[in-house]
Amino acid sequence: EVQLVESGGGLVQPGGSLRLSCAASGFTVSSNYISWVRQAPGKGLEWVSVIYSSGSTYYADSVKGRFTISRDNSKNTLYLQMNSLRPEDTAVFYCARITTTGAFDSWGQGTLVTVSS
């Protein structure tokens, strides 16, 4: 069974940093496309970043230069390093697997990041 479990969320001050983790089971992270998607309170879904099986990474303009996506193949885990956090980054962050046709077919339960002083 495919499963994704996020962790690492919490309260952080503006300008601070946080690293989110997404532990995968039932499939191999390095052989798949994996993405981070966030949802601000009461708002819609916003794509954040993706790492392809090739290792290529892409980011939304809103986080480019501040967030870094990576993976640890030995731990079958995805990460999102978030620096220079802003209040507008407050959201539930989900990791999701992407199929070859571009559909997000499996999602984690999400982890809440709150940026506030």
Add this chain to the structure above:
Amino acid sequence: QSVLTQPPSVSGAPGQRVTISCTGSSSNIGAGYDVHWYQQLPGTAPKLLIYGNSDRPSGVPDRFSGSKSGTSASLAITGLQAEDEADYYCQSYDSSLSNYVFGTGTKVTVL
């Protein structure tokens, strides 16, 4: 700001049919990229509902159907049930942004 536009809300009585539109442009839906749909029940993670414009994952009732034409796509729910009350999002890929994109989201209310 989302590049895929959906109506904020739609509603219908139990048993009725409702449709949700998803309007894009020539760099996403119109460029031939597939459209996928997600259902998000309150307080839960999104769930894939329709993939590849019109295919249903295993376990999704055939009351849900999807279609695509030109720069738009649609999700139809027939035989509306109380359990269908949720937020629905379309999603595709945009070649000019080199990004995956989500729709603005539609809240379905069962009257």
